[in-house]
Amino acid sequence: MAQQEVQNGGVEKAVAVKFTAMKPQLMVEAPKAVDAVQFYKTAFGAVEAGRTVYPKRKAEQELPHILSAQLELAGSTILVSDIAEDSAPVKTEGNGCVLCLETEDVEAAIAKAVSAGAVAEGEVTEGEGACCGGRVGKVKDPYGYVWLICTPAKKCVDVEA
Amino acid sequence: MAQQEVQNGGVEKAVAVKFTAMKPQLMVEAPKAVDAVQFYKTAFGAVEAGRTVYPKRKAEQELPHILSAQLELAGSTILVSDIAEDSAPVKTEGNGCVLCLETEDVEAAIAKAVSAGAVAEGEVTEGEGACCGGRVGKVKDPYGYVWLICTPAKKCVDVEA
Numbered sequence: 121m122a123q124q125e126v127q128n129g130g131v132e133k134a135v136a137v138k139f140t141a142m143k144p145q146l147m148v149e150a151p152k153a154v155d156a157v158q159f160y161k162t163a164f165g166a167v168e169a170g171r172t173v174y175p176k177r178k179a180e181q182e183l184p185h186i187l188s189a190q191l192e193l194a195g196s197t198i199l200v201s202d203i204a205e206d207s208a209p210v211k212t213e214g215n216g217c218v219l220c221l222e223t224e225d226v227e228a229a230i231a232k233a234v235s236a237g238a239v240a241e242g243e244v245t246e247g248e249g250a251c252c253g254g255r256v257g258k259v260k261d262p263y264g265y266v267w268l269i270c271t272p273a274k275k276c277v278d279v280e281a
Numbered sequence: 282m283a284q285q286e287v288q289n290g291g292v293e294k295a296v297a298v299k300f301t302a303m304k305p306q307l308m309v310e311a312p313k314a315v316d317a318v319q320f321y322k323t324a325f326g327a328v329e330a331g332r333t334v335y336p337k338r339k340a341e342q343e344l345p346h347i348l349s350a351q352l353e354l355a356g357s358t359i360l361v362s363d364i365a366e367d368s369a370p371v372k373t374e375g376n377g378c379v380l381c382l383e384t385e386d387v388e389a390a391i392a393k394a395v396s397a398g399a400v401a402e403g404e405v406t407e408g409e410g411a412c413c414g415g416r417v418g419k420v421k422d423p424y425g426y427v428w429l430i431c432t433p434a435k436k437c438v439d440v441e442a
Binding site for chain 1: 298300301302303304305307309310313316317320321323324325326354355356357359377378380382383390393394397398399422423424426428
């Protein structure tokens, strides 16, 4: 009862954000993600749970770039992605590891992170550019790490065009 | 029956390496790891499960540097570590995210990764420099990512000197 009487005025930012998964995403210079996935299978015994690819846009593009390959490894999940000129939402400077946090409330999570000192980068986007087709935003924390805040991954099937 | 009759001669490198955990380790310029831990708690609701610190070596060193703080986040674990001149085994160029893979057989895991194309960096070390006091080796994969191969983390208690 008492908890329901909390005044809303002073707790504007005290949103309860629940994260359902945390997945390191390894960016690999396109089109090497396909090789990287094979490497992680061979070297560490990773098991591929799903893969989404970009639509093939260019005639000269031999392999469709990998938007996100999900690999199960030691009870956790890592994502491996090709990074190319046109993969805007997940682009970082050069190669790099970003950390995906999945939540149903992307905006609230970003607002909370920003109020704690992170810097939002870009807009929340939806669809092709996001991990597995959901909504995704990005923040950089004060220590230089980039976190993708995204809706929980849908079933990752091969959507090769 | 048939599977038991596989000849051993040709499978010299087919060691079965079992990994029990995979944890991204975020390197933070010393002595900011303590602030970073607080940030991840505030921004993402991470819960600290344990912390090990370096012995205080220098009179002028105000805070003992964090060797490894374990944070539980969305069902996974991240490690946050101060990176300084004397933290040799886990040093990378500048800040960076490395991926810790825990296994009981560090040497076999490194050998398997190297045979798949990774490059071993340095020797397997034991004790203070390792995550939570175990044995740790390091490989860099062909895509530039650094993996720490280490024995499973012991109970992470504060070992402040």
